[in-house]
Amino acid sequence: MSETLISLRGVTKTFGTGQAAFQALKGVDLDIERGDFVAAMGPSGSGKSTTMNILGCLDVPTTGSFIFKGHAVERLNRDQRALLRRRYLGFVFQGFNLLSRTSALENVELPLLYRGESREVRHKAGMAALEQVGLADWWDHTPAELSGGQQQRVAIARAIVTQPDVLLADEPTGNLDSERSVEIMELLTDLNRRAGITVLMVTHEPDMAAYANTIVHFRDGLVERIDDKAYA
Template sequence: MSAPAPSTPLIAFRDVARSYGAGEAEVKALAGVSFQIGAGEFVAIMGPSGSGKSTAMNIIGCLDRPSAGEYLFKGIPVQGLDQDRRALLRRHALGFVFQGFNLLPRQSALENVELPLIYKGLPADTRRALAREALRKVGLDGREGHDPSQLSGGQQQRVAIARALAGGPSVILADEPTGNLDSARSHEIMRLLQALNRDEGITIVMVTHEDPIAHYAKRLMVFTDGHLTRDEPVRERA
């Protein structure tokens, strides 16, 4: 069910450009890209390195701002927001999953999942309950007290997904979520993300360079040289 774009799309890029440096050394990572992503979509972004896909992800995730054009998140123009206001957006509406897991070492799985909830200012017992619930959803109940170093790569990525999930985000942004995992673990993680999209209605935007991984998504966007060159529904796998 490729969602038809609602009246106010969740994510809207209008001629978004992003360049680094100035003058002769100016590099255009994104050269005027427009697209919309609606609530409930599962989008895979592909493209060679330097194509602008990571830049697009950073802008969607409010970690970066466009140097030209407009980015509307739930209708809010993000390009006008300062660091702290963008931090607020990340805190309340976005969850991140990274290739390298990015868990805090020497903190238990539960503490890692609690991290975003601390910044939401939730009381300790509420945090703990939400974190346990999130760990249960990713199938890690019983591992709450484990350190990241005591968990396998697949389990660490599940903790990271639980962390992204715990705050009840509208969107989970996954940057090469299976890049550090073997094939079996990769498919487990993808099935988990697929289930979260299907059952929880969470919008997922994922960067990957592996075709089989991209096939878990419902929509495929391909970037080349700072342009969006393909944008199409993912065909059902044979």
């Protein structure tokens, strides 16, 4: 039986005040089941990225309810949200965001360094994460010595080194060619199916969204429709 991991009810988000106010979200309702692979799609300004920022605890709703693992996230303070991010969430970005002068392993170890883990623990977990993405033999290479696809794999290893419940991927194939894009999507699919990580991805590309089990279409600050392969 499926378990609801994330629930949004009546979520709105307004930026600015007065005449300059812009309502990015106008009442989003969305349930995400544990272990799902969800792709968020929609034109620019549709609200998909704002929703993902809220799901990633990088922003808070103006009004509405955000429940994560049974907890009302909108009631948490900044420090509590930061703790939630560190414990349960991993992030992958379009631009990789790797430190240029450090090795792949050192980049992957960063979240554990912020947690205060020992060097031995960081090294063991970092190598295990690189093994998961097929780059264990490249642990001592800097980003400049890696292809775009390899850099994104390092970024994914960094995101999963803390063994998160949820992986949030913002246009993860946006800077890659078609062949590398397929490799990254197959890796995300494998992490979802084998490791049981819930994947939430923003993409403009229908062929990349096709890898997901659930596709959420946003338009004008609302969920326009949801395509669920389980019921197709």
